[in-house]
């Protein structure tokens with residue numbers, strides 16, 4: 001993969017994508033710190049190690065495209081351009097958060113960016129993605145829907161029903177399976193009878209590709225091809241990104257199910273240093289600029305924590321808001 | 331006099347599962363992450379090493395599939411314990427539970443039994459937001475054919491599963507994850523619990539607090555506080571939500587002449603709706619005051635702590651309510 005994409009990589013784009021990955025990484029590391037200080041509670045699922053997937057796929061989309069994700073969605077939200085301030089505030093439960101504090105870490109939403117959440121029921125958003133794409137088709141819109149989920153989700157009935165429906169109805173969905181090899185503590189080989197997950201897409205007649213999810217350039221190229229195919233044909237596409245989560249499943253996980261050495265092996269494939277080295281080697285960035293990006297990111301994160309700290313608690317008298325719509329049908 | 335032992339709710343649950351596995355070789359445990367991960371809540375930690383992968387089965391994320399498979403295995407002579415990690419995910423298995431487990435005995439004219447046990451972590455209070463904070467006890471309790479149990483105490487964590495093992499019919503066990511680390515004393519010889527009976531957890535003469543699940547310890551705490559104010563509250567732990575043991579709570583109401591029903595579940599069409607109806611039907615003339623309820627506020631549970639707390643009854647709410655009911 002990659003020579004075409006590599007040679008055409010624009011320096012600004014490369015710098016921007018590197019910055020996005022660093023932002024996601026550092027933002028989540030900070031979130032974990034705030035969790036240990038009890039500023040953030042509930043479930044917190046980190047994406048550390050998987051950044052190239054969100055960044056590589058989301059950059060291939062345009063503003064009109066719809067996005068849906070799981071409870072491990074900070075990376076997708078940031079890559080989509082959501083403001084770190086409102087994400088941090090959401091995780092603090094403050095009303096300045098992107099979901100007014102009601103959702104927390106697992107339920108980030110921003111309809112202005114066509115970011116439709118944060119779904120915490122595994123597989124629950126796949127049928128929604130099919131429906132959104134169906135709506136686009138009915139409305140003759142040109143946008144596509146992209147939907148991120150783990151390999152664990154591919155064992156759910158909803159995954160199979162959704163792929164079949166998308167293929168049957170010929171709707172423009174990009175299914176992105178983030179195969180990080182573990183569903184909580186259960187390894188791929190204990191959850192799937194067949195480990196080449198892309199074959200599951202093929203079984204439904206869906207064009208399916210597996211790609212190295214630790215390599216941003218490879219993900220970018222695969223995503224570009226997938227998106228182009230969907231826009232041209234209006235049909236779904238199944239993209240499997242082979243990746244790895246460096247940290248625990250959530251903050252409650254003692255990681256009894258995998259060897260430390262395995263994690264260390266995968267850390268050698270860390271997508272961030274790899275992409276940075278590439279940019280340096282190709283003279284698409286200078287070390288001074290890398291340092292500047294890192295300082296900018298630190299500042300953005302400091303700002304987000306300050307924003308969250310200064311946020312306010314919603315009055316308990318508002319508790320029953322948003323159960324039914326406050327707007328009336330036009 | 332039997333001695334007491336101190337243990338956590340988690341330890342009590344685990345003792346019961348181990349005992350079931352030792353007692354009956356048809357028993358096996360299956361669920362997401364019950365083996366290698368050690369159980370999502372560490373309840374089954376170490377059991378894979380002790381009993382091996384045939385009896386402690388990790389399953390894929392396929393709630394409808396593995397719950398249905400548990401029902402099938404029960405039909406074919408096994409005694410599966412199916413762990414649905416949390417009640418929130420049981421929604422994906424509803425069809426199997428309601429259309430198969432609950433109906434096969436009846437549809438087959440009594441030929442088929444479904445002795446499956448479904449365990450589910452449940453409860454509100456860990457800031458897990460709307461999709462992970464469901465109280466589905468009323469849903470399950472609506473369905474004839476199921477036996478629905480609520481594990482509100484350590485004694486029941488130790489003994490209800492064993493009681494369920496003696497049932498030929500499907501048993502749903504609601505376990506409460508917010509109580510896992512809570513340590514309490516139970517009699518050393520605690521064992522099989524009679525899963526057809528409610529239990530008076532504390533005797534009193536002034537009012538009956540009728541509750542289940544996480545409401546039990548809350549009501550006991552409230553009763554203690556009320557005692558200091560001279561009010562003697564009786565606490566009834568329903569334990570079995572279907573089929574209801576109405577004799578126990580009706581007897582209590584006939585004694586105290588007042589009742590407050592407490593639960594975390596949303597108020598409309600809840601367990602308390604049913605309890606209040608039965609009191610109206612069968613003990614109306616024994617009442618000195620209208621029966622009242624404290625239930626969950628009808629809102630998807632929000633993430634922030636203060637809003638989550640405001641969504642379900644707290645001990646202080648129970649104390650206040652009782653004082654108003656008794657000294658209007």
Ligand SMILES: Cc1ncc(C[n+]2csc(CCOP(=O)(O)OP(=O)(O)O)c2C)c(N)n1
Nearest residue numbers: 072120121122150151152153182183184419
């Ligand atoms: C239907 C359902 N079952 C179980 C869970 C609990 N749970 C949350 S994440 C998870 C693992 C999912 O693994 P995968 O789909 O591979 O995604 P990953 O977390 O690795 O990104 C489990 C079992 C859930 N949220 N929803």
